[in-house]
Amino acid sequence: MNLLNSKAQTVDVSKLKPASRTDTSFVVGIGDTQSYLPITIFKGKEKGPVFTIVAGIHGYEYPPIVAVQELINEIDVQTLKGTLIVLPMANVGAFYGRTPFLNPLDGKNLNNAFPGSANGTVTEQIAHLISTVIIPQSDVFLDIHAGDANEDLLPFVCYYNNTSTPKQTALARTLSLASGFEYVVAYPYTLTETEPAKYAFKQATQKGITALSFEAGKLGNVQIDQVRAIKVGVYSLLSHLKMQPLKNISKVKTISLNSQAYIKVPQSGLFYSKLKAGDKVKKGEKLGYISNEFGTKLEDVVSTADGIILYKVGTPPVNKGETLFCIGY
Template identity: 55%
Template sequence: MKYFTLFLSAVLSMPISDAAAQLAEKLDFNIQSASTSEQVLAVSNGIDTASLPVKIIRGKMDGPVFSIVAGIHGYEYPPIMATQQIMAEIDPDKLKGTLLIVPVANTAAFFGRTVFYNPADGKNLNRVFPGKPEGTVSERLAHLITTQIIVRSTVFLDVHAGDAGEDLTDFVCYYDNQNTPEQTALASRLAERAGFPLLVVYPFNLSKTEPAEYAFKHATQQGITALSMEAGKLGGVQHKSVQRIKTGIYNILRELGMYPSADKPAPRPVILNRQHYIKSPEKGIFYSDLKSGDTVSKGQKIGMITDVFGKIIADVNAEQAGIILYKIGTPPVNKGETVLCIGYHARVK
């Protein structure tokens, strides 16, 4: 507790919330109907610290708990900006159930403008779930999200974007967990109704005890209906992607019967149930005229890699036809890195 006490003054000086916000190690989930609560949770290992801002919006009527987490990667801005608007717009008197919103999960990476990693411990928060109560600060933060947010969720939504070096096309996705058919069927239905042009279905083959690493994969593993949105790219704030995330959240709320919406029913998305990852054969400078969302054919040359003197050292070809979900959008590339992910649809027996 002494480390938590020392952390108190540091968190209170951060520009996360106003003086009305609470600070605690555990979420106070018992709030009145038709009301809101802003809380800041904290973890510390005695060296590094992390805070987790949480907003609870409890509706006038009882219903599901819909959790939304943005900013697990602090440089992915459209999800963070979308949740800012959602928190301001939702009327508790019109809400059935509870919204549990984490607007910036990785505040250290967000305010530090750090790509992928928490600057405190150098770890990728979205690679350490379910976390550890006695681990590094990122592992403790993952454990906090797991025990205070994920376990309370009827539906869990993890919102991401293309980070600073990622050219990404907008899509919604879920894991095809055959061990929990009812929850997976609901995730599929919510994803189809979200209004994204592309729906990506990931295979799921984790045992119950393997670490899931990713937040919404861990929720899926635990039998919770979970899905993710990917919208925005290259570390920017694209208004179209911010709006797409907001529309997707409102569409899910309507589908769950939690909140009224005047939007028209979303058109059916293109479903891509397989992914092909192309790794860089060399370290160097990556050139490609293609962009996310482009369609490629099998065997097509998608780019090349040069050394630092400009000499071509490798061609990069597509081994699978499909749609580019994301690709490296900046020149540097290291051997073994994913330079491009192709989504495609394969018939399932």
Template identity: 50%
Template structure:
């Protein structure tokens, strides 16, 4: 039995006898050129439950293990729908290696129609990694991914989009970890070759012992080649965003020699870095004439907030010139909300 199946079977022994028996049988009987669907039941100490769907596509030939997940946030619909289409399209008989796919990670937020938090426990899964085996249900989801999915992965892709209030420029990003040049270099290659117009380098700015918060940052912290796709906006299911997610996945698999359906890199690839964030210090009604992808100048007014009487409370200016990666695009704004993320540096290819 491969290390991959052994580790995942150990994972399933922790989460209930019924799931254990069914899932262990599925792993034991898995053959090359096969698909395995399973639902893993999780429950916290307060009786809150979550169902974690996992799909395993085992290729006809051996190769690396590529993991991707969608639905960390409840309203990230474009990645969720793109993943559903990919599950229908990818033929294990043409695959080299193994795909581990978590198509809907945060069922509580998805079915509860919450953009950021899981309404079951009020926790943001995108801030919960590495998770807690004894914590609330969202923390247990994060812990399961950290302890049982990331370790068996050679490549880890975390697919996101602009949540319900956010406009977003589609991009692929990766962490620049100077202590791990091999993983960083491969992540850059996959990002640059993804077919996206924008590839974004992010600094790995935490110690290895600090909580990573984000799923793909946890994977990078754990020494994996990790990336994140961002495609989609405002809680919409737009065909262009869905298709771009699929293009990114197919191109990455092609670059790794796992699946020959890639279309190649974007002909006008742009490499961005040095992100800065503008945050709100007030609650009110937000206004801006900008959209994701716009260029801004240093000192330029990029938006403002008023109270319910229309009185201006706060005005926002760009600290540096750059490209708007994503921004708040709906009127409600709260203290500590991110108004805008600006990439201030363009790198040479």
């Protein structure tokens, strides 16, 4: 492993040799919180787009990490057109600490830290490096997630409907439709130029980069079919961008979901529900209920929209204010 000097942590992909693979890392944090951000860069034999893939923003979301581990051993620079930047494990501290959502080195959520800070905590430094070194060099930015330890999730691909950059948004939708995922989710985009983006692919969107995200896998486990779905999605995007040929991948009929209803936890307690991600629900339908530690029922949870459950809390403990359900429609 080549740990770059902390005073010169940058890489110019345009200066890398064609038909090469570079494995390196950026140092992040200081003292007891020091960690690193691993990066693999594939420079194709021929010129083409710069496509960035990020996995492991959340270290407990294993299917994206496992899928990308397989991908980096399959990419052939001899047939690759363009450059592929891969961050195979963006949150090393959370991965090895087996920590849902938060980096145990500073207790912060990388998926809530963008654009980050050069002089901040380890999580903020990771976000800063991705924001200032990786995203600006990207033509297309893909952020891959899964359901974390407590999240039951329906596999889908998503992008932000940023009307201020119609060309990039149109390509994000086109790539989403070509990804092989059945469900294509468009999120509203209302961010101003000065507001913190918080999320990695929203940071890329804010900076005018074509960006999208895969969501595949759930409940902090490795599902082999979801690992494969992620890999199929990546290879489908590479094919659409004419970076590598695609073989033996069948097309799927897509379902577009352009609106979302978020149901928050009304009060802390134990959550009970027979529903799962992918189930269809009706407005006013009872989705489950919350009890206290003595088993006394506190409150029913009711759907606020007709639609399909994109993700939900899939384990008993819930805290007031958390997202309990996301319903797409």
